[in-house]
Amino acid sequence: MLTFEEMWQRIIECDRKYDGLFFTAVKTTKIYCRPSCRSRKPKKVNVEFYDQIGKVEEAGYRACKRCQPEVEHSPQVAIVKNVVTFLVNNYKQHLQLKDLAEEVGVSPFYLERVFKQETGETPRMYLEKIRIDKAAYLLKSTKLTNLEICFEVGFQSSSNFYKIFKNIKSCSPSEYRKGLHYELDGS
Ligand SMILES: [Zn+2]
Incomplete structure (x- = not known):
């Protein structure tokens, strides 16, 4: 994935x-x-x-002693993890809160509350960030146009895509593609 x-x-x-x-x-x-x-x-x-x-x-x-990846997770964390896994695998689809709730077998109200408690964000915000991560990756690694990427990562409208991209990345998709943004050296 x-x-x-x-x-x-x-x-x-x-x-x-x-x-x-x-x-x-x-x-x-x-x-x-x-x-x-x-x-x-x-x-x-x-x-x-x-x-x-x-x-x-x-x-x-x-x-690792510092980040403790093995630490036992609460049922709430398990719910959040299942939702995030579902989002990462289904970000292209038009998803609503009730679809996510159904997927993990809890009520939409409970899901939103637990999700926010654990991550500080709503499932919607999380989904948008996952889509923007994917878009950023496609901008750097493919020749797809901005518009193609917008739909490829599951946005319904380009204006919404541009707005959210800019919010998260502090630059436009085109600027990001040209490398006109601050990037950590990963090598
Ligand atoms: Zn670690």
Whole structure:
């Protein structure tokens, strides 16, 4: 669902949104982390990604003491994780709160409340950020036009896409593509 480059970008940005969806394993230290871990970034060539905690531990990695990726999650966190997984896999679709609630088997009201409690954001805001992450990736790695990308990542209107992109990235999609934005060096 996410490419190596996308996951790499997420860990460079210490992106909490993707915590629990995948784990960063560092071959040289044999430690694994959450995407949001604030420890010094490993070299790209030393990183591998796992989507399940069982697999990363089986491969002989130990949990990072700083970000504690193995810490047992509450039922609320499990709900949020399931929703985020669903969003990352279905961001192209027109999704409403009730679809998400149905997916994880709770009421829309409860879902919104728990989600906000755990992430500080609504599922809608989260979905928009996931779409913009994907759009940013496509801008950098494909020749699709802005408009094609807008629809490809699930926005219904280009004005909405431009507005939200600018809100999150502080530049337009075209500026982002040309590299006229601040970027951390990921190498
Ligand atoms: Zn860590």
